[in-house]
Amino acid sequence: MKIYLVGGAVRDALLGLPIKDRDHLVVGASITQMQQQGFRQVGKSFPVFLHPDSGEEYALARTERKTGYGYGGFDFDAAPTVTLEQDLIRRDLTINAMARDSEGQLHDPHGGMADLNARILRHVSPAFVEDPLRVLRVARFAARFHHLGFTVAAQTLRLMQQLSDSGELAHLSAERVWQETERALAEPNPEIYFELLHQCGALAVLFPELAALQGVAQPEAYHGGLDALAHTLLALQLAATEQAPPSVRFAVLLHDLGKALTPKSEWPRHIGHESAGLKPVKALCERLRVPNEWRDLALQVCAQHLNVHRALTLKPSTLLKLFDRCDVWRKPERFSHTLDASRLDAIGRPDQQQAAYPAQAYLQGALAAANRVCVKAIVADGFKGPAIREELSQRRLLALAQFKARESNS
Numbered sequence: 163m164k165i166y167l168v169g170g171a172v173r174d175a176l177l178g179l180p181i182k183d184r185d186h187l188v189v190g191a192s193i194t195q196m197q198q199q200g201f202r203q204v205g206k207s208f209p210v211f212l213h214p215d216s217g218e219e220y221a222l223a224r225t226e227r228k229t230g231y232g233y234g235g236f237d238f239d240a241a242p243t244v245t246l247e248q249d250l251i252r253r254d255l256t257i258n259a260m261a262r263d264s265e266g267q268l269h270d271p272h273g274g275m276a277d278l279n280a281r282i283l284r285h286v287s288p289a290f291v292e293d294p295l296r297v298l299r300v301a302r303f304a305a306r307f308h309h310l311g312f313t314v315a316a317q318t319l320r321l322m323q324q325l326s327d328s329g330e331l332a333h334l335s336a337e338r339v340w341q342e343t344e345r346a347l348a349e350p351n352p353e354i355y356f357e358l359l360h361q362c363g364a365l366a367v368l369f370p371e372l373a374a375l376q377g378v379a380q381p382e383a384y385h386g387g388l389d390a391l392a393h394t395l396l397a398l399q400l401a402a403t404e405q406a407p408p409s410v411r412f413a414v415l416l417h418d419l420g421k422a423l424t425p426k427s428e429w430p431r432h433i434g435h436e437s438a439g440l441k442p443v444k445a446l447c448e449r450l451r452v453p454n455e456w457r458d459l460a461l462q463v464c465a466q467h468l469n470v471h472r473a474l475t476l477k478p479s480t481l482l483k484l485f486d487r488c489d490v491w492r493k494p495e496r497f498s499h500t501l502d503a504s505r506l507d508a509i510g511r512p513d514q515q516q517a518a519y520p521a522q523a524y525l526q527g528a529l530a531a532a533n534r535v536c537v538k539a540i541v542a543d544g545f546k547g548p549a550i551r552e553e554l555s556q557r558r559l560l561a562l563a564q565f566k567a568r569e570s571n572s
């Protein structure tokens with residue numbers, strides 16, 4: 163038996179990047195031989211083992227044949243006669259289809275090194291189209307490696323288009339789509355993931371709510387001529403540049419979905435798009451089984467981003483209403499994320515990227531003032547039962563009025 167290091171570990175080492183997982187390929191061994199050597203089998207659909215000491219993954223070399231729809235519809239042959247070349251040719255991208263043997267020799271039958279040097283994401287073979295998940299994987303790798311200069315080969319993009327047109331994407335499970343999307347959101351250029359999905363037609367299939375933002379006009383004065391999709395993706399890019407948490411990036415991505423529902427006759431204005439957006443945000447999150455915490459932040463940003471923008475003009479009672487609706491008392495971190503996402507919306511336009519956003523500090527100050535109201539003091543003053551809550555609101559309101567007066571005088 164011969165063992166090779168394969169996939170991401172080989173690619174990342176060649177790119178000078180830190181290595182996360184080390185995947186190994188075993189050629190010329192049977193399942194029984196692996197078990198006899200103490201490897202523990204974990205793969206359900208094909209033979210993958212864990213090393214008894216290191217816990218690293220060892221997969222038997224295999225060929226694949228498509229037998230049905232989607233990601234799972236495959237037949238595998240993992241016989242000891244399957245060669246290294248046969249295994250590498252079934253892989254997605256040439257830069258992922260290199261192997262290194264135990265003597266340190268690189269095995270690169272598909273030009274992975276040349277593509278790595280030329281910064282090209284290229285499919286290995288026409289069998290690329292047998293796995294629709296690869297549309298998302300390529301877009302995710304493009305989002306990860308964009309800053310290193312990588313682009314997708316024209317022919318690979320055509321295969322991604324072909325897969326999107328074929329209807330195969332509909333067979334991907336929600337978990338798979340979300341898993342790739344969540345990872346893409348954490349990459350340095352998540353906007354590239356969505357741009358590529360849009361270019362190949364996958365956005366309209368998997369994220370129709372987002373694709374519908376394309377061509378939706380917005381007021382020139384606020385958005386510098388960008389349509390709603392371009393504005394959203396610019397704001398997403400800025401979110402990644404300032405290393406906002408992925409949940410904030412996701413909320414930024416969905417904040418304007420309501421704009422796709424404005425009747426064209428009202429363009430470029432989008433009155434009420436915050437409340438109109440709640441339905442598509444919910445639909446998208448439900449369909450992809452987005453974690454509740456992420457969904458709730460996205461809903462809050464969608465509903466409140468305009469209120470946050472105009473914070474300085476809000477009456478103390480409206481400020482209190484905003485805080486109550488956002489449940490800032492119990493969820494301060496979520497509100498702080500809502501402020502970040504709203505600021506990213508405000509600066510996500512060509513000429514505003516360095517602009518100040520006073521609403522954020524103002525709302526943080528207002529919240530700190532309201533938070534100084536102490537429940538213990540209310541109880542000590544003799545309030546009981548529901549009267550405590552009532553008095554709490556009154557005192558918070560007073561604190562906000564005083565805060566607002568101080569701010570207008572300064």
Ligand SMILES: Nc1ccn([C@@H]2O[C@H](COP(=O)(O)OP(=O)(O)OP(=O)(O)O)[C@@H](O)[C@H]2O)c(=O)n1
Nearest residue numbers: 169170171185252253254255258259293295296
């Ligand atoms: N749909 C897929 C999934 C995986 N692979 C192959 O399996 C390897 C390991 O997959 P995975 O661990 O998902 O990706 P990595 O390349 O290791 O990248 P990451 O850093 O994202 O883990 C990939 O390099 C690729 O050769 C593939 O061809 N097609």
